Amino acid sequence: MSCFPYQEALSQVLLAPEDTRRMDHAMASTLPVIMERAGMMAARAVCQHVRPCRALVACGPGNNGGDGHVLARHLAERGWPVSVAVLHPSEPGSLADRMAKRWHGPVVAFTQEEARRADLVIDAVFGAGMNRSLPECVEDFFAAARQIIAIDVPSGLDGATGACSGRVAACRMTIALIRKRPGHLLEPGRSLCGEVVCVDLAAPAAAMIQMESVRLWENAPGLWRLPAQRPGDHKYRRGVVSICGGAAMHGAALFAFEAARHVGAGLVRLTVPAEAATLYRLASPAAIVDAQPMEQALEDERRHVWVCGPGLCPEEVERTLPCLQKSGRTIVADAGALSWAAGHPERLKGVSVMTPHMGEFSRLFGQMEGSRLEAARRAAARLGVVVVLKGADTVIAAPDGRLSINVHATPALAIAGAGDVLSGLVGAFLAAGLPAWEAAAAAVWVHGEAGRRAARRKAGWIVPEDLFGELGAARHAASKRPEGDSVCVRAE
Numbered sequence: 310m311s312c313f314p315y316q317e318a319l320s321q322v323l324l325a326p327e328d329t330r331r332m333d334h335a336m337a338s339t340l341p342v343i344m345e346r347a348g349m350m351a352a353r354a355v356c357q358h359v360r361p362c363r364a365l366v367a368c369g370p371g372n373n374g375g376d377g378h379v380l381a382r383h384l385a386e387r388g389w390p391v392s393v394a395v396l397h398p399s400e401p402g403s404l405a406d407r408m409a410k411r412w413h414g415p416v417v418a419f420t421q422e423e424a425r426r427a428d429l430v431i432d433a434v435f436g437a438g439m440n441r442s443l444p445e446c447v448e449d450f451f452a453a454a455r456q457i458i459a460i461d462v463p464s465g466l467d468g469a470t471g472a473c474s475g476r477v478a479a480c481r482m483t484i485a486l487i488r489k490r491p492g493h494l495l496e497p498g499r500s501l502c503g504e505v506v507c508v509d510l511a512a513p514a515a516a517m518i519q520m521e522s523v524r525l526w527e528n529a530p531g532l533w534r535l536p537a538q539r540p541g542d543h544k545y546r547r548g549v550v551s552i553c554g555g556a557a558m559h560g561a562a563l564f565a566f567e568a569a570r571h572v573g574a575g576l577v578r579l580t581v582p583a584e585a586a587t588l589y590r591l592a593s594p595a596a597i598v599d600a601q602p603m604e605q606a607l608e609d610e611r612r613h614v615w616v617c618g619p620g621l622c623p624e625e626v627e628r629t630l631p632c633l634q635k636s637g638r639t640i641v642a643d644a645g646a647l648s649w650a651a652g653h654p655e656r657l658k659g660v661s662v663m664t665p666h667m668g669e670f671s672r673l674f675g676q677m678e679g680s681r682l683e684a685a686r687r688a689a690a691r692l693g694v695v696v697v698l699k700g701a702d703t704v705i706a707a708p709d710g711r712l713s714i715n716v717h718a719t720p721a722l723a724i725a726g727a728g729d730v731l732s733g734l735v736g737a738f739l740a741a742g743l744p745a746w747e748a749a750a751a752a753v754w755v756h757g758e759a760g761r762r763a764a765r766r767k768a769g770w771i772v773p774e775d776l777f778g779e780l781g782a783a784r785h786a787a788s789k790r791p792e793g794d795s796v797c798v799r800a801e
Contacts, residue, residue: 321526323714324488325469326437328523332487336512340404343510344372348379348408350508351460351484352387355380355431358482358506359458361389365427367419367450368409369434369464370397375405376460376486377433378412385414392427394419396434396447419446421453430454432480436461437468437490443475451478459483462492463501470680471498471702484508491682494527494714495702525682528705528715528754530787533747535738537788545611547575548740550733553617553629554581554589554598561620561644561729563592564773568733569616570595571780572755574740577733580606582625603632614639614740617660618646619729634659639739642694643732647673657692661745662735664697664728682712695745697735699728703753707746715750718757721764726773731756734780751787758783 324332336343355364366381368374378393385391392415399405417423424430434447443465451457451464457480462468465477468490483502485493492498493505526532539546550569554562562579569577578597581589586600599606606612615638617630626649633640640660642650647665650656651672657663670684671677677684685698685706698704703715734752743751759779763771766779 318526318532321529321532322488322523323491323494323525323527324523325491325525328525329437332512341407343512344375344404344408345379346510347376347460347486347508348381349383350510351376351380351486352383354482354484354506354508355384355429355458356387358504359429361387362428363426364389364391364429364431365394365417365423366391366431367394367396367424367434370399370405371436372405373433373436373461374399375403375408377431378405378408380431380433380460381414382412391415392417392423394423394450396444419450421449424450424453425455428455430457432457432459432464432478433461434464437466437492439465439467439474441474443473443477445475448476448478452476454478456481459502461486462490462498466492466498466501468492470682471495472680473497473501477501479503482506486510487512489527491525491714494716495681496700499702499716524711526711526713528703528713528750529717530754530789532713533743533751535743535751535784535787536741542575544575547573548614548737548742549576549578549611550574550736550740551578551580551606551612551615552619552733552736553615553621553625554579554585555620555622555625555645556582556585557622558620559585559588559592561726563589563596564726564729565616565619565733565736566593566596567774567777568730568780569737569740570733571777572734572737572784573781574737577737578612603629607632607636607638612638614641614736616641616643616732616736618643619732621645621649623649630656630660639745641732641735641739643728644669654688654692657694660694661739662695662697662749663692664699664732664735664749666699666728670698682706682714686710686712695749697731697749697753699731705746705750705753711746713750715753715757717754717761719760719764719769721769721771722757722760724771724773727756727760727776730773730776755780755783755787758786 368377459480465475471492480503482504485507580599583600589598642660642663647669654673685704689696689706696706705713738748759776762779763775
């Protein structure tokens with residue numbers, strides 16, 4: 310059965326190595342045609358982005374090298390001065406060997422001198438499935454290059470995790486075959502790939518069907534849909550969000566409150582200690598402040614979605630979060646709630662979404678093992694909670710194994726308070742009726758879009774309050790299919 314919430318999410322699929330192997334198996338009878346098309350389409354992508362120049366195509370012994378030989382041939386047919394440097398010959402009789410024999414142009418030594426001589430080096434040495442350390446001669450070769458375009462992934466980069474096996478050279482552009490790999494989005498891979506251009510290989514239907522079982526996507530509209538305004542809307546239909554406020558650090562709860570209010574929640578309420586109620590009311594004239602015991606606040610069944618953690622000390626979390634869990638409310642746990650559960654993550658069972666940054670995640674679960682993807686997936690399955698592992702490459706993991714990676718953001722969001730804004734957005738989208746994973750993914754994207762808009766307006770230097778005025782436009786942008794950060798070159 311298809312895992313796609315919406316058919317347009319097919320374009321956002323990320324191919325892990327096992328997915329690629331399944332597709333290769335489904336395409337086995339047509340692989341020679343697919344490899345020819347891959348090289349042709351990669352050459353087309355190069356020509357669309359680079360003016361003709363002296364090009365050196367570096368080829369490895371596997372299928373990545375076969376793609377490179379085809380690319381070299383198509384560039385030469387377009388009039389480019391092209392040479393090929395071969396790291397090791399392909400296995401005799403293999404598909405890569407057959408493609409290499411169809412190259413009749415210059416073949417030069419795989420040396421730093423040849424790399425330095427070229428205006429452009431095209432990396433077709435190792436693909437996304439490389440699982441060993443990068444040879445020193447390859448490291449030195451690409452270190453000498455003026456500019457590099459990689460086919461599939463830069464050599465030495467793990468396509469599944471974005472990790473490096475040795476000194477991986479930064480590329481001007483990376484040409485992804487059919488779909489992006491997780492390593493194109495996960496750091497440090499994202500910073501090394503340059504612009505990522507996907508090329509459509511018009512793969513057979515049998516291969517494309519394999520993607521319907523993929524459970525990993527790039528986060529963007531199409532993976533989720535935000536509710537539109539309707540004539541019959543009222544504040545309770547739009548959704549009620551409740552924020553737990555603390556006695557001392559009121560700013561964080563107010564950030565979450567304003568975020569939920571500005572992104573479209575119908576009603577947002579703050580439940581705070583009695584001694585702090587006046588302070589909250591003075592801080593925001595729009596604030597609906599309830600200075601009442603949690604048990605009394607929970608008598609209102611319309612207050613189903615709660616944000617617990619921003620600005621709370623451990624003692625305040627102890628008084629509020631267990632009550633919310635026992636009542637079966639939908640809970641977003643962040644900040645103080647995560648600190649309260651440090652070393653005891655089972656305390657968070659029963660919440661719907663948790664939003665740790667890497668430090669909070671490590672304090673909850675200990676030293677991370679493996680990639681961010683796998684760590685977030687394990688944590689989500691262990692607790693039955695949607696995990697938003699925040700960072701430059703935010704990972705959104707569902708307990709059922711679904712994952713998305715968000716890179717639609719900006720370094721300008723690396724400020725105190727931005728995470729509290731995100732918590733409020735998640736709460737608003739949960740209150741609007743989105744399932745937990747979709748609400749979290751949508752909130753992360755809208756948060757990033759608001760950050761981008763605010764950063765453009767303020768030359769990159771923002772404070773959390775700058776996000777509020779951008780949230781309406783960011784939500785509107787989420788209702789449209791974005792152009793995204795990469796290009797797709799399609800086969801004719």
